[in-house]
Amino acid sequence: MFCLVWYKLIMKDNLTYQKTYTPAQVAAMLQLSKNTVYGLINRGEIIAKRIGKVYRIPASSIAFVFTGLDDDLVKAQQQDLEGINAIEKELARVRAGL
Amino acid sequence: MPVRAFIDSDVIIASLISQTGASHLLYNNTSQITLYISNVSHKELEKVVGRLNLDLHKLAARIQSTLHVIQLAQTIAEIKKAYQDYVTDQDDAHIVAGAKAANAQFLVTYNIKHFVANKLKQDFSIILVTPANVLQYLRSR
Numbered sequence: 001m002f003c004l005v006w007y008k009l010i011m012k013d014n015l016t017y018q019k020t021y022t023p024a025q026v027a028a029m030l031q032l033s034k035n036t037v038y039g040l041i042n043r044g045e046i047i048a049k050r051i052g053k054v055y056r057i058p059a060s061s062i063a064f065v066f067t068g069l070d071d072d073l074v075k076a077q078q079q080d081l082e083g084i085n086a087i088e089k090e091l092a093r094v095r096a097g098l
Numbered sequence: 099m100p101v102r103a104f105i106d107s108d109v110i111i112a113s114l115i116s117q118t119g120a121s122h123l124l125y126n127n128t129s130q131i132t133l134y135i136s137n138v139s140h141k142e143l144e145k146v147v148g149r150l151n152l153d154l155h156k157l158a159a160r161i162q163s164t165l166h167v168i169q170l171a172q173t174i175a176e177i178k179k180a181y182q183d184y185v186t187d188q189d190d191a192h193i194v195a196g197a198k199a200a201n202a203q204f205l206v207t208y209n210i211k212h213f214v215a216n217k218l219k220q221d222f223s224i225i226l227v228t229p230a231n232v233l234q235y236l237r238s239r
Binding site: 064068069073074080081086087088090093094098 | 107108109111115116119120121123138141142145149150174187189190192208209228229230231233234237
């Protein structure tokens with residue numbers, strides 16, 4: 001029973017970790033060559049982590065593939081959206097009375 | 099050459115509330131983008147800022163320093179009639195009028211569903227976008 005609870009806790013923790021990709025996977029997604037992806041990593045255009053001899057690229061580095069937006073812009077948009085309903089509500093009231 | 103963008107009032111208000119939100123980040127790119135509002139949206143901004151207890155001075159400073167104000171000559175009734183096909187809610191028609199008067203390439207808003215995107219593009223060559231979308235576009239230029 002304890003092992004089951006411990007297993008579930010470990011798996012839940014792992015699920016919050018961000019997914020990572022190999023350069024080959026990113027190359028396929030972006031329809032680029034692997035060499036181009038390594039070049040982008042070297043120039044800092046794709047942020048990757050070198051682990052031993054291999055690179056792993058976090059999903060946030062290629063966020064635009066999934067959302068159409070760079071990761072920082074996704075977060076910036078989310079900040080705005082937190083308060084947008086209240087703004088739209090007041091704006092609608094004022095516009096109706098113009 | 100800077101792109102021309104007409105900014106809906108919800109984006110302006112959002113930029114007053116959050117300095118790290120996408121709306122506020124638009125102001126960091128004024129070398130690449132010229133931002134417009136209209137005299138009608140200026141009037142509604144002052145009312146909304148008051149109702150939300152935000153800083154009117156901050157709005158005034160923002161308008162003076164970064165936004166160009168287009169004057170719409172038509173009455174609200176005339177604007178609603180002229181632009182009713184471009185909006186799903188006629189109360190938003192003056193935003194389309196302002197974007198057209200500004201000869202804007204982009205209409206920047208969070209209220210995407212209130213505008214008829216394909217008709218704006220087809221008739222006026224105006225692209226409907228959120229602030230983050232236009233920022234992404236500017237990064238790719």
